[in-house]
């Protein structure tokens with residue numbers, strides 16, 4: 498996650514941006530709704546409060562909204578429930594940073610802007626509101642975040658007014674629409690330079706400049722044909738960054754990613770999952786442009802001649818038909834992800850015209866990933882840890898670093914020591930525990 502720009506915006510600018518942004522996303526729902534849902538913004542005693550009122554805000558909306566917040570804030574330091582709702586405190590800085598900053602004398606270090614208090618109120622009629630409160634003005638990031646929350650839930654308001662947008666229908670069908678997010682820039686994936694370059698050249702650039710790719714194709718080819726990939730398969734072992742990469746692509750191209758968790762759609766809507774999948778493709782096609790991301794299509798692994806469940810067969814045939822249709826539609830690109838490419842149905846496999854391989858990270862990449870999750874370690878230390886983790890995926894390394902952090906934090910609490918990041922020995926111990934490496938390698 499990039500550091501948020503530290504410039505607080507002037508109040509007028511905040512108000513103007515929030516109003517204009519709200520009008521833009523509410524306008525399709527009609528003028529009454531615009532008036533009813535414009536954010537109420539106040540700035541008193543140097544505390545800014547922004548209230549977003551929603552026609553429909555079910556309690557479950559808490560989770561998708563926190564998901565939006567999580568793209569902008571790194572820490573959630575508090576969660577309180579009260580009879581009318583929930584309050585969370587979202588922060589760019591950790592409680593440790595804050596404690597350190599409190600101990601500093603004025604002028605000794607950067608001042609940390611206060612955290613944001615976000616309160617959700619739900620009423621019994623299904624209406625609701627989200628309040629953002631901060632004892633300072635807002636950063637640009639924070640204004641964007643508030644607008645993002647509004648955008649996500651304005652859709653519910655529209656639904657209540659009768660017309661519902663493609664995004665909302667997609668959500669009802671079990672797909673999630675991810676928009677571009679600052680949390681998913683290319684540096685979210687450490688190492689994998691070749692994979693990133695391939696993806697950039699073969700997927701992101703054609704998405705950004707389709708006209709140029711088309712024109713070049715037309716000038717060069719005797720017969721017209723697609724010069725941009727319509728269906729791409731990400732394949733490689735679990736935990737190697739396939740899902741993360743899909744979100745990076747959505748961010749880099751600014752095109753919404755329609756995330757379809759295949760397994761969950763199949764198990765949750767047993768019997769009607771093929772109708773849902775069909776509808777998801779249709780809705781995605783109704784967006785000006787979209788990337789349909791079929792995650793974990795391993796559900797279709799195992800070829801058709803083996804006893805395949807009837808339901809699976811039906812949903813597979815929907816998928817094959819929809820992917821066939823992609824040839825003439827240019828506004829949808831499909832990305833599939835699988836851990837088991839070799840077991841995929843051959844007909845499905847043949848629908849993909851580009852394959853991107855996500856191998857397990859090599860030693861250099863493991864060091865880069867470790868540097869991402871343990872940024873304070875020295876290069877030699879990262880190298881030593883990397884040498885002991887051959888065959889481990891990015892996810893396993895991330896998890897193991899989390900184990901080390903928790904071990905170290907418990908140690909700090911138990912010994913009342915001052916707060917420092919975990920030393921390399923703690924990582925070595927955590928890795929031994931997690932990966933059951935043989936002991937006695939000495940701790941670097």
Ligand SMILES: Nc1ncnc2c1ncn2[C@@H]1O[C@H](COP(=O)(O)OP(=O)(O)O)[C@@H](O)[C@H]1O
Nearest residue numbers: 685686687735736737738739740741866891892
């Ligand atoms: N190269 C990498 N750099 C940083 N984090 C990584 C990397 N590879 C995997 N991860 C982390 O591992 C976790 C799993 O990654 P994910 O994209 O879900 O993998 P996959 O979809 O291939 O199973 C994520 O939290 C991701 O951030």
Ligand SMILES: [Mg+2]
Nearest residue numbers: 739740792834
């Ligand atoms: Mg995944």
